[in-house]
Amino acid sequence: MKITRDVLNIEPETEVSKIQSFARNYLLEYKKRGYVVAISGGIDSTVCLYLAAKTVSPEKVMAIYMPEKEIKDEYEFIIENIAEKAGVKVLKKDISRILGEFGCYETRNQSIKKLFPEYNPNWKYKLKISRGEKNINYFKIIVEDEQGQQKEKRIPYKEYMQIVSATNYKQRVRKNIEYYYADKLNYAVVGTSNKVELDQGFFVKNGDGSSDIKFIGHLYKSQVYQIAKYLDVSAKIRNQTPTTNTFSLFQKQDEFYFSLPFPEMDYALWAVDNDIEPEELAKFLNLEKHRAINIFDDIISKRKKSEYSHCEPLLIT
């Protein structure tokens, strides 16, 4: 097999029809009455909402938007636009107070203050992956003060674990709310992760990784874009840079986690899955050979690490 620009091309109409068939059968199998979809304003959750509304009637779809104080207000307008176009009513539930009660912000800030004693909650921050040579990844934190001055430091183990566990409250609180409405309405919950995110472990166990059905979990990100175009998702959403939407500073997904930006990451994952040699990927993406080898190693290492997040609880037999 050879890697070319069109290896990720799909027939959107056929794919949508297949997803609809699975989605309808799921409801019939488990005697559910509709779907809950959490929307963020990004491409993945928007496509999932459109697919849900296309599968069952829009009034059988519950869209929930769950912002918190560290997410920019600009998403509000996008959300209303998405829901209106899908014909679905959207419930807005701000989770800042719940996160505050859980200590999400406070415990995280304590860890940041250990690294930057002058840090205060008005500052913004984000985590950034740093790739040491030959695939030892570690994380740095970048903080930005009120004047826009940025500083960065490598995060030691204890502080890293505390910041990540506190931040994971965001995804887990949202999932709790989704299941509250799913239970109340006898609906099923749609997972909105795509294939690349699931494969590489870019999700929180029992948070955004939890769901009843994953509409786009088998699709590369570029295939989600093809479906989005077919479903007439607005160009504004299709042209956005994918972000983590988790930290107060703007952050692209590859900066936080993936080895490559989109769409190169799609091709790299496809290459690993189709036994393409690193040399060929290097040529295709115009990279140095050693860089392609590192990317392959990184993909395999993250896939291995994600096994824990995917696995079911172990039963003693």
Add this chain to the structure above:
Amino acid sequence: MNDNDIADKLSKYILKNFLFAEESEVLDINESFIQNDIIDSTGVIELVSFVEEEFGISVADDEIIRENFDSINKISSFVSNKLTES
């Protein structure tokens, strides 16, 4: 502190915290942590913090590489060199 003392402290830490084994067990000091699936990238970050605290050294970002952190022997040499420099 010589290389053997450093390796001994590292072995005990890894046996207790990563392998849940008795401290009296013997680890192959040349065994690759990553290739043998003993420690993942989070484990390496933990080891970096351990050596910084335990041996009072400072690890630079560009020193977090397999050549320095992928076996007990490699870490011992790295720590030993750091202690000699200081």
